[in-house]
Amino acid sequence: MVPGPVQEEVQLLGRVRRYLEEHPEPPAITGRDVLREMAELRESAFDAKEEDLPALFQHYDQLASRARVVGADVGRPPVDPDCPYFAHLRLQEDRRTRDLFIGRGTRIEPGLRIVDWRDAPVSTIFYRYQEGEEFEEQVGDVVLQGTVAARRIVGVAGGELQRVDCPQGSWVREDGAWIPLARPPPSLSGGAGSAYRAGDAQKSRLGTGLAHRADKHLPEIAALIDPRQFDLVTRPGSGIVAIRGTAGSGKTTVALHRIAWLVHADPERFRPSRMLVLVWGRALKNYVAHVLPALGVEGVRVETWEAWARSLRLRLFSRLPKACREDSPGSLQRIKLHPVFETVLERRIRTRLAPPGMASALDDFVSLLSDTEATLRVFEDLAPGALPRPTLVAAGREMADQASRLRAWLDGDRSAGSILDCEDDALLLRAWQLRVGPLRGPDHRPVRHAHVLVDEVQDFAPLELRVALGTLDDGRCATLAGDTAQHIVDVAGFTDWKALFDHLDVQGTVVETLRVSYRSTREIAEFGRRLLGPHADAEPPPRTIRAGPPVEILRFTDHGALVALLADTLRNLSRSEPLASVALIAPDEACARLVYEGLLRAEVPRLRLVLDQDFSFAPGVEVTLARDVKGLEFDYVVLLDTSARHYPDTDTARRVLHVGATRAIHQLWVTVTGTPAAAVRPFLGAPG
Numbered sequence: 001m002v003p004g005p006v007q008e009e010v011q012l013l014g015r016v017r018r019y020l021e022e023h024p025e026p027p028a029i030t031g032r033d034v035l036r037e038m039a040e041l042r043e044s045a046f047d048a049k050e051e052d053l054p055a056l057f058q059h060y061d062q063l064a065s066r067a068r069v070v071g072a073d074v075g076r077p078p079v080d081p082d083c084p085y086f087a088h089l090r091l092q093e094d095r096r097t098r099d100l101f102i103g104r105g106t107r108i109e110p111g112l113r114i115v116d117w118r119d120a121p122v123s124t125i126f127y128r129y130q131e132g133e134e135f136e137e138q139v140g141d142v143v144l145q146g147t148v149a150a151r152r153i154v155g156v157a158g159g160e161l162q163r164v165d166c167p168q169g170s171w172v173r174e175d176g177a178w179i180p181l182a183r184p185p186p187s188l189s190g191g192a193g194s195a196y197r198a199g200d201a202q203k204s205r206l207g208t209g210l211a212h213r214a215d216k217h218l219p220e221i222a223a224l225i226d227p228r229q230f231d232l233v234t235r236p237g238s239g240i241v242a243i244r245g246t247a248g249s250g251k252t253t254v255a256l257h258r259i260a261w262l263v264h265a266d267p268e269r270f271r272p273s274r275m276l277v278l279v280w281g282r283a284l285k286n287y288v289a290h291v292l293p294a295l296g297v298e299g300v301r302v303e304t305w306e307a308w309a310r311s312l313r314l315r316l317f318s319r320l321p322k323a324c325r326e327d328s329p330g331s332l333q334r335i336k337l338h339p340v341f342e343t344v345l346e347r348r349i350r351t352r353l354a355p356p357g358m359a360s361a362l363d364d365f366v367s368l369l370s371d372t373e374a375t376l377r378v379f380e381d382l383a384p385g386a387l388p389r390p391t392l393v394a395a396g397r398e399m400a401d402q403a404s405r406l407r408a409w410l411d412g413d414r415s416a417g418s419i420l421d422c423e424d425d426a427l428l429l430r431a432w433q434l435r436v437g438p439l440r441g442p443d444h445r446p447v448r449h450a451h452v453l454v455d456e457v458q459d460f461a462p463l464e465l466r467v468a469l470g471t472l473d474d475g476r477c478a479t480l481a482g483d484t485a486q487h488i489v490d491v492a493g494f495t496d497w498k499a500l501f502d503h504l505d506v507q508g509t510v511v512e513t514l515r516v517s518y519r520s521t522r523e524i525a526e527f528g529r530r531l532l533g534p535h536a537d538a539e540p541p542p543r544t545i546r547a548g549p550p551v552e553i554l555r556f557t558d559h560g561a562l563v564a565l566l567a568d569t570l571r572n573l574s575r576s577e578p579l580a581s582v583a584l585i586a587p588d589e590a591c592a593r594l595v596y597e598g599l600l601r602a603e604v605p606r607l608r609l610v611l612d613q614d615f616s617f618a619p620g621v622e623v624t625l626a627r628d629v630k631g632l633e634f635d636y637v638v639l640l641d642t643s644a645r646h647y648p649d650t651d652t653a654r655r656v657l658h659v660g661a662t663r664a665i666h667q668l669w670v671t672v673t674g675t676p677a678a679a680v681r682p683f684l685g686a687p688g
Contacts, residue, residue: 006164006171006178009088009154013161016101019112020081079105079114082159086561087117089126091135093146102126104558117560117598126151127567127602131167153564157557232512233257237266237451240469242497242511243481246542247528247662248519251481252631255453256288258479260295262451269450269475272299276449278468279304280456283613284631288455290617305464309425312439312447316432317362319410320420328421331394332402336423337461337492339503340383342430344368344375349434361435365428366410370403372396429467439471448473456631457482461492462503469504485532486630486659488652515540519633519665521548528662531679532654551661552669553683555676559591559641562671563598566638570604570621573636582621583634585660587646589625595640596623626660637664641673642680649678 002010079085085103100113102123107114117123121139129135131151137144155163155172163172170181232254235241241258245251259277262270277292279285282304289302301308314322335341348368354360368375376396379386387395405416432439438446449471454460457480460468469478484495494500501509517525522544529536556562566584573580586592589611596609599621606620613628622634639660647653657679661668676684 002178003164003169003171003180005150005152005166005168006161009152009164010161012088012099013084013154013156016084016112016114017081017159020079020084020107023109023112025078025107079103079107083156083557085114086154086156086556086558087126087564088150088152088154089148090150091125091144091146092149093144097149100126102560102564104560117563118594124601127564127598130568153561155557155561229254229257229514233261234265237262237270237477238475240476240478240480240506240509242501242509243479243514244483244497244511245481245514246483246517246525247486247659248517248525248633249514249542250518251483251514252284252288252455254514255455255479255481256291256295259292259300259451259453260297262477263297270477271450272297273301274448274450274473275300275453276308276451276468276471277302277453277455278308278460279454280459280630281613281628283615283628284455286613286615287617287632305460305468306422306425309429309464309467313425313428315442316358316440317428319358319362320428321409323418324420324422324424325418326422328423329394329398331391332398332421333423333492334387334391335379335395335399336421336427337463338379338383338386339462339499340379340386341427342463342466343382344378345427345431346434347378348375349431354435356436358432358436361428361431362410364431364435365424366403366406368427369399369406372400372403375399423461426461426463426467430463430470433467433470439467447471450475451477451479453479453481455481456486458484458487458495459489459493459630462494462500464492465500466504485535486655488627488630488656488659515542517542517544517662520544520662520668521546521666523548523550524661524664524668527551527668527683528658530682531658531661533679535651535654549667551683552667553672553680554669555672555684557673559594559673560598562640562673563595563602566595567599567602567604570599570607571602574605574621577635579619580635581617581619582636582638583629583632583663584621584623584638584640585626585629585663586623586640587626587642591641591646592623592625599623626656629663630659633663633665635665636667636669637661638669638671640671642670642677643672643674644677645674647677647679653677654679 083103084105084107085101087102089100089102091098091100098113100115100122102117103114104116104118105114106116115123117126121137122144125135125137125144125148128137129148129151131148134147135145150166152164152166154161154165161173164170171178172181173179229250232241232243235258243251243254245254256277259270259275263272263275277288277300279288279302285302285304292298292300292302310324313320345364345368349364352364352367354363373396376392380392402419402421405419408416409419429439438448441447450473452468452472454465454468457465459482465480469476472478484497487493487495497511501507520528525542525544529541554562554565556565570582573582584592584595586595592609592611596607599607604621606618608616608620608622610616610622610624610628615622615624615632626639637660639657642657647657657677661670670680670683672680672684
């Protein structure tokens with residue numbers, strides 16, 4: 001027997017489709033068509049009889065009104081008869097009942113009301129009110145009042161109803177029959193206030209294996225980490241400690257506690273002012289800047305690589321412009337950040353006689369770019385086949401052009417345009433170190449650090465690491481924390497620790513691996529691992545300390561249906577778990593804005609759009625970008641639109657998905673709109 005709501009939706013869909021077939025939309029009229037007709041009308045007015053002018057003017061006014069309407073409709077998609085809407089809303093207003101359909105196009109005519117979820121004012125009723133609730137909304141100059149008699153989310157594909165979700169239940173169509181879903185609709189729960197939080201996970205290990213140690217003078221640090229981590233924290237203050245760990249294993253925690261330990265163990269040598277923390281992004285910088293004072297360490301400089309390197313370059317190379325172009329050609333980025341390019345620079349400086357000083361270091365850099373043929377020949381000799389020949393040729397042209405503009409700038413021509421790339425900061429600083437010596441601070445004294453921590457090290461170019469480690473004092477004390485599975489920068493970074501150590505001349509450094517994931521549940525950790533595809537088995541699976549709900553894979557035909565589900569879920573979550581933090585992780589800015597604006601109209605509380613890594617680290621919902629969440633964690637994570645269009649089948653795309661998934665502490669949703677990404681397809685149970 002077909003359930004009542006399903007039967008009704010089948011009938012409504014049939015009626016809508018018949019109307020669309022019988023009343024096809026007229027061919028689109030462009031603004032250009034209307035303007036052409038208006039121009040023709042103006043010309044004909046010159047030869048018209050006086051008694052015909054009023055009619056001509058009236059027609060002209062009608063065309064002008066039509067031009068305004070057409071202009072407003074530019075870019076508005078037509079209604080697709082095979083999938084005309086994704087939701088049905090029935091409103092009871094006084095004695096009138098009307099059905100509204102929510103889709104991704106608008107068609108309002110007698111007998112049909114389909115509105116676009118993105119901009120139709122009346123669609124806010126769908127997003128803000130539940131079935132049975134009374135509503136009152138201002139739409140233009142009219143106040144709508146009434147009751148939501150029915151509110152249903154429907155799945156339509158190929159012109160046929162496939163699914164119905166409503167308060168009375170959920171049903172899917174299989175082999176021509178309607179099957180009720182045994183489990184309730186997806187919901188986010190079990191986190192803040194009721195389940196295991198990250199802080200609780202750490203507190204549950206208070207004192208584990210440490211109560212009988214002699215070094216009890218730092219109980220606030222030792223109590224928060226496990227014995228394996230504590231061994232790394234208390235390593236002697238010389239040499240390089242390399243920490244590799246799966247997502248959520250505490251790499252950053254260990255590295256920061258190591259700083260606190262060093263400050264405590266040898267306060268004279270490891271003064272906070274002589275320590276430096278370099279991180280990949282501003283979000284992690286803000287996080288670290290709050291954690292260190294909580295560990296009793298004040299005054300440590302915490303910087304992103306870009307900000308730290310830029311400040312030094314501006315001080316040492318004051319003749320160069322401040323700004324750098326952010327969008328340098330990919331071929332230029334690849335060669336400048338390639339490990340071998342530093343060797344090319346080093347050879348040039350070693351074989352070129354010049355006095356130590358800024359002018360010489362700058363000339364080393366410019367000649368490296370201008371002597372293109374020699375530079376590329378040495379590069380190919382040192383790293384044959386490292387980059388495709390077309391990439392090298394393109395890079396050579398770009399280098400020669402940049403060198404020409406640089407020389408013009410240095411000769412006083414300020415119209416030369418952008419002459420520096422972001423990658424040049426590292427090259428210029430390395431040229432200074434090789435030609436002049438230690439980098440210099442504001443007081444012109446050598447920059448010497450007692451300890452340098454580089455977090456998310458896998459996305460730093462080896463050249464950048466060389467510059468940073470070149471500021472260490474004779475103790476050579478540093479901590480490198482990272483995970484090659486989270487390497488997401490195409491043109492820089494590394495995936496081989498041994499090769500990195502060989503390049504940095506620190507052979508013999510041992511990578512200490514943390515294998516216990518404290519952040520995520522077993523289900524999330526395993527899902528994140530499997531997203532890596534062929535590389536998932538390169539390392540044994542991480543150990544986890546708890547289980548949780550399964551990872552949800554949710555498919556949608558339209559972003560509007562996704563927003564509808566998220567709006568309901570997030571409003572409920574804000575009531576049941578007001579302290580929960582939620583990240584909606586989008587593949588790009590367009591998707592982030594689309595979802596954010598939909599949720600904003602649905603009045604989801606404490607909603608924030610984060611496009612510049614300015615995370616609040618507070619309860620609420622943050623819509624952000626996949627490239628910006630590395631190193632962070634949230635109670636709940638929703639990966640938005642994991643489609644093949646956004647995540648192609650590449651190692652980098654898989655690692656980006658892995659990073660996003662493993663930000664979740666309690667629960668993870670993965671949403672798909674369109675063709676699923678290859679990394680997600682195996683979890684769907686059938687080819688995508």
